[in-house]
Amino acid sequence: MARLLEVAPPPAPPVFLHNDLHASNLMVTPEGAVTALIDWGDAGWGDPVLDLAYAGPLASPELLRGYREEAELDDGATLRLLAYLLHHAARRLGFDPEDHATDPLYARPGTALMQLLRVSVQFPERREWLGS
Numbered sequence: 711m712a713r714l715l716e717v718a719p720p721p722a723p724p725v726f727l728h729n730d731l732h733a734s735n736l737m738v739t740p741e742g743a744v745t746a747l748i749d750w751g752d753a754g755w756g757d758p759v760l761d762l763a764y765a766g767p768l769a770s771p772e773l774l775r776g777y778r779e780e781a782e783l784d785d786g787a788t789l790r791l792l793a794y795l796l797h798h799a800a801r802r803l804g805f806d807p808e809d810h811a812t813d814p815l816y817a818r819p820g821t822a823l824m825q826l827l828r829v830s831v832q833f834p835e836r837r838e839w840l841g842s
Contacts, residue, residue, distance in 0.1 A: 714793035718787070720756070725755065727753060730764060731764045731765050757790060758787070759794065771832040788835045789835055796826060799823040
């Protein structure tokens with residue numbers, strides 16, 4: 711993760727973040743339109759792609775595309791998103807599944823890492839970085 715962040719450091723100045731973006735914190739219409747983002751207890755300042763990482767690997771490619779439609783992101787945003795996702799996935803490997811039985815990303819410690827590998831092909835920047 712550190713090498714990716716050296717290559718693609720977070721932009722300055724930081725932006726205001728929700729810092730806990732996941733499905734349980736979204737209010738959505740029956741048609742699927744997001745109407746509100748709730749639970750701002752972890753809000754703070756930082757890299758805008760941090761919010762995208764909290765939603766998990768499977769949601770990250772679509773969230774990144776949507777964010778780019780609405781806001782300007784620097785060239786290193788994708789590599790930083792991959793770095794944050796990798797960090798979260800590696801951290802989850804050490805969690806005890808019994809302590810997190812109701813959370814699918816934690817119940818099986820390798821799930822987040824496998825999901826990241828599954829979606830990584832949707833990030834063209836990773837080819838150059840990984841040499842594939």
